[in-house]
Amino acid sequence: MGDERTVDDQTVLEDDPADGRPYTVMVALANPAHVEQLMRTATDLAADNDGQIRVVSVIHKHVTSPFLLFSEERIKREFADDQQAVLDEAVALAEERSVPVKRSLLVGSDVSDTILSTVAQTDADSLLLGWQEQSRPSDIMLGTTLDPLVRRAPCDVFVERVGTTAERVDAVLLPTDGGRHVEPGADLAEAIARSNDASVTVVSYVPPGGTAMEREAARSHVDAVTERLEGVPVDEHVHEAADPADAIVDAAADHDLVVLGATRERQLRRRVIGSVAETVARRVAPPVVIAKRGAEPSLLGRALEGWWG
Template sequence: MASNENSLHETATVESMPESRYRLAVALEDPRPVEQLLRTALDIARYNDGEILIISVITKQRTSPFSLFTDEFIKREFSGDRREILDRALSIAEGSEVPIRGRLLVSHDVSRAIEQAITQFDCDAVLLGWSDRHRSDTVFGRNVDRVVTSAPCDILVEKIGVTAGGVERVLLPAGPGPNTELAATVARAIALSNDAGIDVLRLVATDATDKERTAAKQLVEDLTRTLEPLADVEQIVRETDAVPSAIVEATATRDVTVLGATDRDWTQRLVVGPTPEKVGRDAQSTVIVTKRGGRLQSRISHWLRRLG
C-alpha cells in the first residue's frame, strides 16, 4: 500500500537545531544551482544566527505505476540525484558553523510538498532558484510561482546561472513597503558576509514634482539607516522614464541586485510585478527578488520563538 501523499524523510543532520532559531528553507530540485543558492543561504542564515533546511522533492506521478510504491521504497531505491543534492549541500556548508539538515520529500505535487514542509518546520523564509525558460504562462516556473503566491513565510527567488565570482557591490533598488525592507535585510546580510558596499537606488520620473523628488531622497535616507552600521553605502536618486531598463543598466556594474516585489495583487500572473520580473530576466548579474510573507507569519513566529 502506498503511504500518504506527502512524506518527509530526514536524511542528515549536522547538529541539533534549537526551535527558537531563525530557519531558512532552501528548495533544491537540480544539482547545478546548489553552490549558488547555498552561498546566499549561508549569508542569510549566518546574519540571522539561524539554520538552514534543505528540501528536495521526488515526484510521484498519480498515473504512473511508480505511485504504487511506498514512499520509503521510493526514497531508498529512486532518490538518486535528490540524495546527491542534499549531500552536496551539506558538504558545502561544512565548516560554516551554520546548522543545516536535509529533508527528502515524496509527493504528487512539488509546490504543495514545499509549502507543507515550510509550515511543518516553522520556516521563517524560503529560498528558491529561478531558471529563465521564457515561458509565457509562468513567471518563475509553475512550481516556484505557486510557492511564491501561497507560502506563509518570506520568499526569496534567486536567478540561477549567473553567479558573482565575488561580491564587492550590492544594488538595492528602493521602493516603499515591506518587500523592500526584506530586500534591505538580505542585501545587508550579503554585504556583511562579503565585506561589500551597497548602492541604494531610487528612480523618479523626469517630470517629477519637487515633492516627489524630496520623498525619493527621504526614502533612500530612511532605507540607508536600516543598513547601519555598514559604512560603505551610496545613496543614488536618478531620473528616468523607463524604470525597469534603468535598473537593468545599473545591475551591470554591481555583483548582486536585491529588489522587492512590487505588486500587491499576488495572482498567478502578477507574482512579483513587472519590474522585478524584467530585471531578473534581463540582468547579466545575480538577481534576488524578495517578497514578505503573508500574515507576517515569518516575522511574528521568529520573535515569538525568541521570547519563548
C-alpha cells in the first residue's frame, strides 16, 4: 500500500488537517443511521489523545463505470449530496465536543483500497469502522469491505457493532487473554471510561480446575491491562470458565459496553478477528467494539526494512 491514491480514485472534497494535533482517528462513514453512534466513540478517543478526527466517505462505482471520468464539479452537483450530508452531520457532532474534524469525500472502484490509501495519506493512528451483523459466506467474516481493512490497515482498527447503543456508559467490560490486540482495546476503554466517568472491569479466564501456571498467566494478563488504564476506576478478576465466549456474554449483561481485542488463533487458517471475538460480537446484548493492532509487516517487508533502515 502506497501513499498515493490509485488511478481509479477521485477526490471530491478533502479538508486540510488540523495543525498541531498528535493523533488522528479516521472514521469511515456511509449509513446516516450510524453516524451518531460512531462519532460518539470517535470523539471520546480523539479527545482523550488531544487529537483530531478525519471522517471519510467513499462513493463506490464499478471500475468500468464512466462515472470515474466525470469532473469533480459534476460529481458534487449530481451524486455527492447524500454522502456530504453524512460528513456534515459528523462534523457537527464533533464540534459539539470541541474536537477538530476534517472531511474526505472520495470516489473509488474499491472502497477498502480507497480508505486504506486515505489512512496512509493522512498518517492516521486509528481507524473506526461500523459493522452490522448479516448472513455472509463462511469465508467472509465482517464483510467484503471490512475484512480487507481489518487485515491490512497499518494503524489500530476498531470495529464497532452498529445498531445497538447505550443511553449512558457507566461500566465497561474489557476481557483479556494477552496479546498485542488488547492494548488498543485498553486505550479505547480508558478513553470511553474517562469521558463518561465510568469504571472498567478487566477479566481473564482459566479452565475449571486450571493449573497454577494458567492462573498466573491470567493474572499477568489482567495486571498488564490494568497498568494501561490510568485515572479510571478498575475492577480486576480472574475467573474459571469452560468456554470464555459464553462467560463474556454472561458478564456483558452487567455492563454498558464491551471492548475486547481480536483474539489469537492457532489454526492454520487465520480468522480476521478470532473466533472468540466473533462469537462475542454476535451474541452480547450491549454495544461491542473489537480492537486490532495495526497489521504487522510481512517477513519480506521486515527484512527490507532492516536492510534499508
